[in-house]
Amino acid sequence: MAQDRPPSNRSTTQRAAVLRAVESVHTHPNAEEVYRLVRKNMPNISLATVYRNLHLLADEGKLREVQFLGDVLRYDAMTDPHEHFYCRACHRVWDLDSSLPETVLRATERKTHGSIERYALDYYGLCSHCRKSTTSRD
Amino acid sequence: MAQDRPPSNRSTTQRAAVLRAVESVHTHPNAEEVYRLVRKNMPNISLATVYRNLHLLADEGKLREVQFLGDVLRYDAMTDPHEHFYCRACHRVWDLDSSLPETVLRATERKTHGSIERYALDYYGLCSHCRKSTTSRD
DNA sequence: TCCACTAATAGTAATTATTCCTATTAATGG
DNA sequence: CCATTAATAGGAATAATTACTATTAGTGGA
Known part of the structure; x- marks a missing residue:
């Protein structure tokens, strides 16, 4: 960071x-x-x-x-809060609208003794294009 | 990866x-x-x-x-699903219980055209120890 | 508008993290 | 036990990032 x-x-x-x-x-x-x-x-x-x-x-x-x-x-x-989808085959990234509810953030802050300043939520998989053109083995 | x-x-x-x-x-x-x-x-x-x-x-x-x-x-x-808290000062990591509800995963799968195989949810901040012993400027 | 100050730059060397290469070692199945 | 060959040790090579330093160019004030 x-x-x-x-x-x-x-x-x-x-x-x-x-x-x-x-x-x-x-x-x-x-x-x-x-x-x-x-x-x-x-x-x-x-x-x-x-x-x-x-x-x-x-x-x-x-x-x-x-x-x-x-x-x-x-x-x-x-720079606004949002999440990412990362294709493990072509390494392209898609922005996703924020899907992490405030309730989850608040719950995590209660569980953590530290102060949370930011978070990253990244999904991994195959994008629709790579799902068609490659086998699952990258 | x-x-x-x-x-x-x-x-x-x-x-x-x-x-x-x-x-x-x-x-x-x-x-x-x-x-x-x-x-x-x-x-x-x-x-x-x-x-x-x-x-x-x-x-x-x-x-x-x-x-x-x-x-x-x-x-x-x-290897079971769980999240992490990463202290930006001492670089130590804490495991957190899974806090991402299934509903969120399902919603993301609908929004993404790709197939989601895994995700990472990482929180960043200062741990309780570093919050006391350092200024906010690392 | 000019000048002095010094932050920022260009170019390159050094460092760090990781992967590659190859002769040798050792796990495995027969 | 062997024969086969996957895996290893050790080191070279590569990739990513940071550090170094002489020079350039923003900036604020005269």
Whole structure:
């Protein structure tokens, strides 16, 4: 998870471009994919800058980090609470409307002695396309 | 996520030791930690063997893979459905009883066109200990 | 508008996590 | 017991991310 950092404010063209890149797609891109997107318009941006700004934007709440089993961190411009479906064959991600009732969250807070700041609810399976075109063995 | 593999059967002392190591702790250890545990009794086991067997045992359903945002894969000997609380400060994990009602699962299956095989519900926050001893900024 | 300050960047090296490779070892079935 | 071959040990290779550092460029004030 992105560590908290002292708040950063200087607004750079690179930071804006990284945010716009994630917002421009619905694929929940990882750092490498964001790098490829941004380089179309900003060929000299460095990969380290992409990583730094993705973390920063996540800390600021402008992006949401998501990660699926065995996969690398990805970024989601949809920051409102919602869940994900991850296809284990094609590795595509679908956004789902929030399905976790408040009652469940409250119950969990009672059971946990810690304070809950956020949660991730991720479903795994085969998407309709991959269910047709592959065997169940990936 | 562990890819499916052709079923493996030859039972080795290394494989048994890896399984026992994960079962012996409640910390949801990662590969490196399992390696350290196993080496106490089996000093020559190789790290690659630990990785291979962890994947294999997960495929066989004897272990469950878990992963939290920004962290590496960990392994859980509790394979029955349950949820996790992950402390973002000390990175310890707590098991929670299942709190996701069947009605929610069914509703999600209706919304998803894919078939759901499993899900992960992970809560993030500060555990009671870290809430006292750290500021909210990790 | 210019300047001084310093946060942020580009480019690259280093680190971390994981997988791959291969000669050797050992589990298994006959 | 062998013969077969899956699995291992050890190390090299790869992939993902972070760290390092000289240079660039936002920013706030004169």
